[in-house]
Amino acid sequence: MMLLANEWKDYELIDTGDGEKLERWGEYVLRRPDPQIIWPLQDERGLWKKPHGHYHRSNRGGGEWEYKKKTPEKWTIKYKDLSFYIKPTGFKHTGLFPEQAANWDWIINKIQKANRPIKVLNLFAYTGGATVASAYGGAAEVCHVDAAKGMVNWAKENVHLSGLGDRKVRFIVDDVFKFVQREIRRGRKYDAIIMDPPSYGRGPGGEVWKIEEKLCEFIQLCMNVLSDDPLFLLVNSYTSGFSPVVIENILRSSIGQKYDGKITSGEIGIPVTETGYVLPCGILGRWESK
Helix, strand or coil, X not given: CEEECCCCXXXXXXXXXXXXXXXXXXXXXXXXXXXXXXXXXXXXXXXHCCCCEEEEECCCCCEEEEECCCCCCXXXXXXXXEEEEECCCCCXXXXXXXXXXXXXXXXXXXHHHHCCCCEEEEECCCCCHHHHHHHHHCCCEEEEEECCHHHHHHHHHHHHHCCCCCCXXXXXXXXXXXXXXXXXXXXXXXXXXXXXXXXXXXXXXXXEEEHHHHXXXXXXXXXHHECCCCCEEEEEECCCCCCHHHHHHHHHHCHHHHCCCEEEEEEEEEECCCCCCEEEEXXXXXXXXX
């Protein structure tokens, strides 16, 4: 299964090649590296030469932006009725993964068609794309958890920017393992869980996360905060070298053993305007109730 985020108007993947991608974020064009892009660039002309910003990697790690045209510190783009702040960071990211729009549509549809109050737990929640989608879809409550305070504050801004400030959203800065363990002790339950675990990371207390060592254990832990009638569990991953079947097998060995439902897995990508190629952007696995 390949899911395409192909309904954007404010975002466009213009072209790709030679390890880089050329993107339009609203009115602004950015040129950034991408390790997946090992095919050649067909023609480095036009916007390739004159983007608003070009991120250059450093041989010492990291990198920096070179601005060729006047560019604001941050600006707003919309996906359908959802709004997000875009801000180029020192790690080449912009605060939003546009391919996730395919998941946002699915989340909204699942919650709206549930015809009952749905409590959502969003883990490794970053700047809150899935949080905004869940709130927009009508979730009774959304709990947004991320270890980085700056990302949580950014997510709060996105929720308000989308006109959803009156929705019940809890924002938590914490290590996700410790948070879920506390929720188990408190007896709190959720009808839907979304997670986007990194390949490697550290919690606010220095806790180490390695996906190949922790993911199975963590999903098993999350089974203890699922309600008796769960709606879905969505796992995203950007870990290179992982097949979608890895996520599917983990779901079959965990939630698939406890609840009846449908399990699917696949890739997620963005179409390239200039060439018609598809840029693969990660993998996912889903369990959903029948």
